[in-house]
Amino acid sequence: MFKANGAYLKLPGNYLFSEIASRVAAYSRENLQKADRILRLGIGDVTQPLAPAVVQALHAAVDEMADAQTFRGYAPDMGYDFLREAIAANDFASRGADIAPDEIFVSDGAKSDSANIQEIFSADARIAVCDPVYPVYVDSNVMAGRTGTYDAATGLWSNVVYMPCTAQNGFVADIPGSGVDVSLIYLCFPNNPTGAVIDKPRLQAWVDYANEHGAVIVYDAAYEAYITDPNLPHSIYECDGAKTCAIEIRSFSKNAGFTGTRLGYTVVPHDLKDADGVALHDLWARRHGTKFNGAPYIVQRAGEAVYSAEGQRQTREQIAYYLQNAQLIVEGLRAAGYDVSGGTNAPYIWMKTPDGMGSWEFFDHLLQSAQVVGTPGAGFGPHGEGYFRLTAFGSRENALDAIERIKRLQ
Ligand code: PLP
Numbered sequence: 006m007f008k009a010n011g012a013y014l015k016l017p018g019n020y021l022f023s024e025i026a027s028r029v030a031a032y033s034r035e036n037l038q039k040a041d042r043i044l045r046l047g048i049g050d051v052t053q054p055l056a057p058a059v060v061q062a063l064h065a066a067v068d069e070m071a072d073a074q075t076f077r078g079y080a081p082d083m084g085y086d087f088l089r090e091a092i093a094a095n096d097f098a099s100r101g102a103d104i105a106p107d108e109i110f111v112s113d114g115a116k117s118d119s120a121n122i123q124e125i126f127s128a129d130a131r132i133a134v135c136d137p138v139y140p141v142y143v144d145s146n147v148m149a150g151r152t153g154t155y156d157a158a159t160g161l162w163s164n165v166v167y168m169p170c171t172a173q174n175g176f177v178a179d180i181p182g183s184g185v186d187v188s189l190i191y192l193c194f195p196n197n198p199t200g201a202v203i204d205k206p207r208l209q210a211w212v213d214y215a216n217e218h219g220a221v222i223v224y225d226a227a228y229e230a231y232i233t234d235p236n237l238p239h240s241i242y243e244c245d246g247a248k249t250c251a252i253e254i255r256s257f258s259k260n261a262g263f264t265g266t267r268l269g270y271t272v273v274p275h276d277l278k279d280a281d282g283v284a285l286h287d288l289w290a291r292r293h294g295t296k297f298n299g300a301p302y303i304v305q306r307a308g309e310a311v312y313s314a315e316g317q318r319q320t321r322e323q324i325a326y327y328l329q330n331a332q333l334i335v336e337g338l339r340a341a342g343y344d345v346s347g348g349t350n351a352p353y354i355w356m357k358t359p360d361g362m363g364s365w366e367f368f369d370h371l372l373q374s375a376q377v378v379g380t381p382g383a384g385f386g387p388h389g390e391g392y393f394r395l396t397a398f399g400s401r402e403n404a405l406d407a408i409e410r411i412k413r414l415q
Pocket residue numbers: 049113114115116117119139193197225227255256257258263264268269
């Protein structure tokens with residue numbers, strides 16, 4: 006009899022958002038008259054429609070696909086040059102980062118890239134993650150059998166280095182001590198779930214650490230577009246030496262509303278080599294060639310349109326709208342006496358639960374008493390316990406309504 010992959014069986018419980026969805030569904034079934042009132046500030050999906058410049062590019066590309074003269078079949082595995090060149094110029098050269106188009110691998114989004122990137126590291130590579138953390142980094146390594154055993158009491162894996170992000174360190178992980186053995190470090194700024202950002206000197210210190218210790222940083226910059234402070238780095242390649250120690254992952258989901266359209270990319274510089282001189286770029290290219298058949302032409306044309314002058318103006322307006330929601334949520338919660346961080350240069354608001362309530366306890370309380378859905382911090386790791394995440398991706402009306410309801414809870 007066949008056997009399933011035992012590594013999957015080690016994964017504890019439901020994926021966080023499935024658990025939330027099932028609690029909300031159960032509440033809706035049992036409280037039919039209140040189901041319509043539910044405000045969802047939990048999952049990080051956007052709500053604004055695609056920008057007109059993007060829609061126009063999609064229509065034009067569909068017309069090309071409808072004509073035998075301009076029809077396109079399989080896209081190049083690593084992406085069309087028109088998109089890779091636009092990315093290199095707009096996301097990197099404009100910030101003084103020297104990334105060549107052929108170091109950019111276009112994909113269907115940051116979730117798959119951040120889950121798959123571990124494949125090009127050795128089976129015994131030790132990972133380090135922030136705690137709390139976007140769950141995909143750990144779960145994908147669990148599936149690959151790299152994380153040891155799970156301790157249900159602590160919520161920790163035996164072979165993972167956890168880097169606590171607390172109010173004391175401003176939710177920016179401290180660099181591991183010199184004796185800590187780690188080869189793959191996941192960092193995400195602006196951060197999901199805490200909304201924390203990192204300044205250039207602290208990011209440079211991470212780069213220096215990785216270069217000194219022969220480690221690789223997987224830098225998830227999915228929320229880079231939310232940075233408005235001109236002093237904050239948008240890319241890890243703004244730091245000296247990052248090309249020998251960092252992979253950067255980006256997404257079109259949160260800067261341009263592509264959550265349902267699907268587009269992202271990963272940068273693997275040619276200079277990034279392992280202890281034996283193996284270039285990770287070659288391995289990721291090999292992986293793409295074998296396991297990925299390219300992002301759709303029409304979607305890559307839509308991505309290119311994000312970088313047009315109109316596309317930039319329109320998508321920046323959308324981001325400004327979400328950031329204003331974030332500001333209103335932060336101010337509203339603070340006025341109501343809550344201890345809140347994030348929400349500036351980031352679409353996530355990280356609040357301390359009141360009266361020492363547990364994260365899930367507060368989730369149920371908020372759902373039942375105010376019909377507001379957020380995300381329990383504990384779902385992102387043990388140090389998320391006692392915290393709660395709200396997102397700014399909804400409508401202005403819903404953000405204001407949710408704040409009023411939370412204030413009335415007092
Ligand atoms: N990385 C982080 C930190 C995220 O929060 C998300 C989505 O919420 C993703 C990656 C996934 O992005 P994408 O929609 O491009 O798959």
